[in-house]
Amino acid sequence: MVSPAHFIALSVILFVIGAVGVLVRRNAIVVFMCVELMLNAANLAFVTFARMHNALNGQIIAFFVMVVAAAEVVVGLAILTSIFRARRSASVDDANLMKY
Amino acid sequence: MLLAGPAAETARLTTFWILAIVSVAAALGMVLARRAVHCAVLLAVVMLSLAVFYAMLGAPFLAFVQVIVYTGAVLMLFLFVLMIVGITAADSIIETIRGQRLWATLVGIGVLVLLSLAIGHAVIGPAAPNSAKFSSANVSALATLLFTKYVYPFEITSALLITAAVGAMVLAHRERTTPKPTQKQLAAGRIAGGHPTPLPGPGTYAQHNAVDMPALLPDGSQSELSVSQVLSGRSATAVKSAESSAAPELPSAQEQAPSHGRGGALASEGHVPDPYDGRGGPRPGQGREPEPPDGQEAGDR
Numbered sequence: 001m002v003s004p005a006h007f008i009a010l011s012v013i014l015f016v017i018g019a020v021g022v023l024v025r026r027n028a029i030v031v032f033m034c035v036e037l038m039l040n041a042a043n044l045a046f047v048t049f050a051r052m053h054n055a056l057n058g059q060i061i062a063f064f065v066m067v068v069a070a071a072e073v074v075v076g077l078a079i080l081t082s083i084f085r086a087r088r089s090a091s092v093d094d095a096n097l098m099k100y
Numbered sequence: 101m102l103l104a105g106p107a108a109e110t111a112r113l114t115t116f117w118i119l120a121i122v123s124v125a126a127a128l129g130m131v132l133a134r135r136a137v138h139c140a141v142l143l144a145v146v147m148l149s150l151a152v153f154y155a156m157l158g159a160p161f162l163a164f165v166q167v168i169v170y171t172g173a174v175l176m177l178f179l180f181v182l183m184i185v186g187i188t189a190a191d192s193i194i195e196t197i198r199g200q201r202l203w204a205t206l207v208g209i210g211v212l213v214l215l216s217l218a219i220g221h222a223v224i225g226p227a228a229p230n231s232a233k234f235s236s237a238n239v240s241a242l243a244t245l246l247f248t249k250y251v252y253p254f255e256i257t258s259a260l261l262i263t264a265a266v267g268a269m270v271l272a273h274r275e276r277t278t279p280k281p282t283q284k285q286l287a288a289g290r291i292a293g294g295h296p297t298p299l300p301g302p303g304t305y306a307q308h309n310a311v312d313m314p315a316l317l318p319d320g321s322q323s324e325l326s327v328s329q330v331l332s333g334r335s336a337t338a339v340k341s342a343e344s345s346a347a348p349e350l351p352s353a354q355e356q357a358p359s360h361g362r363g364g365a366l367a368s369e370g371h372v373p374d375p376y377d378g379r380g381g382p383r384p385g386q387g388r389e390p391e392p393p394d395g396q397e398a399g400d401r
Contacts, residue, residue: 001109002116005224007153010120012219014127014146016212021131023204026196029136029182033143036174037127040150043162051157054228056238056245059159063242064250066162066169067257071264073174077181078271084185085274093196 007048014041028080028092032073039069112156123149140178147171158234161242300326 014037021034043062050058084090126145133139147170154163233241246254281289290296300323303313315326 002112002156003224004227005219006116006120007157008219008224009216010123010153012212012215013124016208016215017124017127017131019211020204020208023207024131024201027136029178029185030130030139033130033139033178036170037130037143037146040147040170044150044153047154047157047159047162050159051227051234052225054231054234056233056241059162059238059242060245060250062159062162063165063246064253064257066165068260070169070174071260073177074264074268075271077177078268081181081185082271090185 004048004052008045011041011044011048014038014044026091026093028083028090028095029077031092032076032080036069036073039065115152115156119149119152136182137179140175140182143178144171144175147175158230159238160235161239295325302326302328 018034018037018041021037022031025031025034043065046058046062046065048058050056050062080090083095087094123146126142126149130139130142130146133142147166151163151166151171154160154166300315302311302315303326312327314322314324317323
């Protein structure tokens with residue numbers, strides 16, 4: 001039987017993979033994708049908890065997370081394009097002007 | 101979707117394990133893939149599997165939103181930006197911070213252990229008994245909740261979306277800092293730039309009529325001017341592969357351009373029949389002596 005614990009475990013694994021991707025990758029777009037993966041893993045946990053507690057609040061939260069993630073992607077990718085225009089690179093190593 | 105009975109339970113278990121393995125493998129592939137486009141496609145696989153999980157968990161509305169918003173809109177946005185920005189951006193393997201990968205992996209394992217311990221200590225009960233708001237009445241129940249209890253967050257979301265739209269427009273807008281060049285200045289710059297004629301078209305003498313195939317000059321060499329800068333940034337083009345290989349031999353160039361024995365490359369690749377075979381005439385780009393320009397060359401431009 002598929003219990004909520006299965007889904008929670010899967011969500012943890014996906015979240016950790018996304019976190020490692022954020023730490024390892026240096027292309028800013030791929031870093032964004034890994035952040036999206038982490039948000040999706042959190043959403044899976046929310047939906048599972050909603051099912052577990054027989055309350056729809058978790059699904060509402062997951063819906064809001066999706067909305068915020070969409071807005072975040074739009075702004076983030078716009079920033080990326082403007083950075084790329086300025087320095088012809090999408091690597092996170094090249095945007096280091098504010099480094100002390 | 102939420103059927104009862106042992107057969108439905110087995111089906112649900114099978115679906116879960118198949119999609120769990122697929123999604124974890126795709127997520128790992130996304131972290132490990134060198135090219136950003138592959139990452140985007142693998143992320144689409146993860147998101148579609150998650151949509152099925154939502155449907156299994158009694159959230160049909162979120163399953164559809166996941167497909168439409170994430171797989172449809174967000175990933176397409178990623179791919180659009182990749183076309184603009186990241187097409188040259190295959191990640192380099194060289195670490196700029198020493199030991200970054202090792203430490204990142206260790207941190208990942210640490211987070212995994214931490215979360216596993218937390219979840220292991222928590223009591224995760226079984227799923228609640230099935231009710232209508234997790235199947236047929238899901239959308240109306242969600243709407244009721246969204247427009248009563250969560251109406252203020254919902255309204256604030258609209259402000260967020262408008263801010264994001266305006267912000268994206270402002271950030272993506274480019275101010276012209278120099279005056280727009282006139283036609284006269286453009287013409288003068290073109291003459292001064294040393295290449296007054298139009299650039300050669302790609303694939304003119306190539307067997308593949310494609311934009312990533314450089315045109316062959318009369319002496320058989322490849323013209324790098326004929327391929328777009330964006331394409332030559334990718335290592336897949338013939339120009340790049342010819343540059344990266346050894347200069348005297350040019351094995352990859354020979355593979356794609358008809359610069360060696362007659363019909364050899366074509367016969368081995370099994371492509372379209374060579375129109376120059378069996379005519380006795382010299383093949384374009386094959387002879388070492390420069391050929392006089394004829395009408396076909398002008399027409400290809």
